[in-house]
Amino acid sequence: MRLSPDEIILWQHGPLKVNATIAYTWGLMLFLLAGARLATRGLRTGGERSDWQNLLEILVTGIEQQIRAVGLNPPRKYLGFLGTLFVFVATANLFTIVPGYTPPTSSLSTTAALALCVWTAVPAFGIAEQGVARYLKSYLEPTVIMLPFNVIGEFSRTLALAVRLFGNMMSGSMIVAILLTVTPFIFPVVMTSLGLLTGMVQAYIFSILAAVYIAAATGSGASVPQPDAAGRNPGK
Amino acid sequence: MLIDWFTVTAQALNFLILVWLLRRFAYQPVLQAISRREERIAAQLAAAASAEAAANTEREALSGRRLEFEQHRAALLDQATQEAAALRSKLLEQARQDGAAERSRLLAVLRAEQVELELTLAREVRQVVLEIVGKTLQDLAHVELNDAMVEVFLGHLQALGEAERLLLLTAATSANTPVVRSAFELAPDTRARIRTALAALGASDPDVHFETAVGLVCGIDFTAAGHRLAWSVGDYLAGLEEGIDRILEARCRTVPAEPASVPAAIT
Structure with missing residues (x-):
């Protein structure tokens, strides 16, 4: 039994290879790109909009609200990274309803790559927001003694991100595969549905945790959204 | 080994490419459309607020004019009512006088006709009586x-x-x-x-x-x-x-x- 789609090698030339993880990821990228082009074709600024545009606007504004609720302002600055993180993981998990599909997120390599991106993005956004000195100083808070623990925390939470998503998705795929051999009717459907729910929850958790880490690094960190200048509550 | 570092690198690269693609073809167009719509709605709201303010001003002006018109109408109505009452009294008095005068005239005419009738009757009676008396005395x-x-x-x-x-x-x-x-x-x-x-x-x-x-x-x-x-x-x-x-x-x-x-x- 394969624990990871990395083991399915589709093409290899020396150290270069194309495995199922990369292939499915490309497929998802093409799907998302096509969907984006389809939804953004003929965008209207009036009252009447297409269903695709409505769907995309709901998705984008929903992600924006979640980012703002975490305390990252302005949210559009972080929308590209965090939004893509959620959309990619959610789409990858959503396609588990397609028979024969193995989500790239069930590969530890993929989740590790995403976690490394988050691990890299956190100091990048933190330094961009408050400078190198203040960002590095944050590792000494509340006391110098906490420095090693903070450094260990950086690595451990990155590892936790990768393993959490990988474990959930891999276990879901394994359970469905096992059930297909034991009881090929009903139960795999139920477990697939449960896997969908789990996949959505994991996508949300992964992206929200990434947002929280970035918020902590940028010094925002306020979980309670503040009203903007116009008096509107941005979290609502 | 569950981690393939080539795959990790490739997936990280894929993710970064996907970030750029979605930002380029999804987020920016949608956010721009939303921004333009918000600006248009804000402009419409501002125009609506301006129109509302103008409408409120116009409404207040119209309310004042309507109140003034109502007062003027009430005054005219009151004046017309008083004039109508005075004219009614005058006409009633005139009609009463005319009625009395007509009644007197008709009574006089009736009395004159009555007297004339009596005189005519009396003359005829006189004529008849004289003729009868004359005939009687002539016979006697x-x-x-x-x-x-x-x-x-x-x-x-x-x-x-x-x-x-x-x-x-x-x-x-x-x-x-x-x-x-x-x-x-x-x-x-x-x-x-x-x-x-x-x-x-x-x-x-x-x-x-x-x-x-x-x-x-x-x-x-x-x-x-x-x-x-x-x-x-x-x-x-x-x-x-x-x-x-x-x-x-x-x-x-x-x-x-x-x-x-x-x-x-x-x-």
């Missing part, structure tokens, strides 16, 4: 009655005063022949007694002409030089008729004058 009259009346006539001659006697004597002796008319043919002795009576007044051998006049009904009539002395039923009837006429004329004079003319129509 006869020679003896006529002789008796001649006796009364002779008595009147003898009872004349001195002035009347001289006046009658002058007339009897004038150039014109005296005429004695009677309802019946007088007997010769009666004619002789008349001549004797005239002679007793002072006339010497008076030439008297005797005539028969049915209109006297009963009685005798002496006429000479415009003077007349008579005693007959016809004279009584004539006197009765004159008396009745005087009474009726007196009634006519008591008829009320013509009432005032009808007032002009109210305009």
Whole structure:
């Protein structure tokens, strides 16, 4: 039994290879790109909009609200990274309803790559927001003694991100595969549905945790959204 | 080994490419569309707020004008009501006066017609009564009655005063022949007694002409030089008729004058 789609090698030339993880990821990228082009074709600024545009606007504004609720302002600055993180993981998990599909997120390599991106993005956004000195100083808070623990925390939470998503998705795929051999009717459907729910929850958790880490690094960190200048509550 | 570092690198690269692609083809267009819509909505809201402010100003102005109009209308209505009430009273008073005047005029006309009718009826009654009385007396009259009346006539001659006697004597002796008319043919002795009576007044051998006049009904009539002395039923009837006429004329004079003319129509 394969624990990871990395083991399915589709093409290899020396150290270069194309495995199922990369292939499915490309497929998802093409799907998302096509969907984006389809939804953004003929965008209207009036009252009447297409269903695709409505769907995309709901998705984008929903992600924006979640980012703002975490305390990252302005949210559009972080929308590209965090939004893509959620959309990619959610789409990858959503396609588990397609028979024969193995989500790239069930590969530890993929989740590790995403976690490394988050691990890299956190100091990048933190330094961009408050400078190198203040960002590095944050590792000494509340006391110098906490420095090693903070450094260990950086690595451990990155590892936790990768393993959490990988474990959930891999276990879901394994359970469905096992059930297909034991009881090929009903139960795999139920477990697939449960896997969908789990996949959505994991996508949300992964992206929200990434947002929280970035918020902590940028010094925002306020979980309670503040009203903007116009008096509107941005979290609502 | 669950981690393939080539795959990790490739997936990280894929993710970064996907970030760029979605930012380029999804997020930016949608966010720009949302921003343009928000700007347009904000502009519309601002325009709506401006229009609302203008509408509020206009509404307040219209409210003021309407209030002013209502007050003016109420004042006009009150004035019109007062004028109508005054005109109504005036017209009622005028109508009352006109009614009273018309009633008086109609009563006067009715009374005049009533009097006229009474006079006409009275004249007709008088005429009928006189005709009946005259006919009755004519039927009752006869020679003896006529002789008796001649006796009364002779008595009147003898009872004349001195002035009347001289006046009658002058007339009897004038150039014109005296005429004695009677309802019946007088007997010769009666004619002789008349001549004797005239002679007793002072006339010497008076030439008297005797005539028969049915209109006297009963009685005798002496006429000479415009003077007349008579005693007959016809004279009584004539006197009765004159008396009745005087009474009726007196009634006519008591008829009320013509009432005032009808007032002009109210305009």
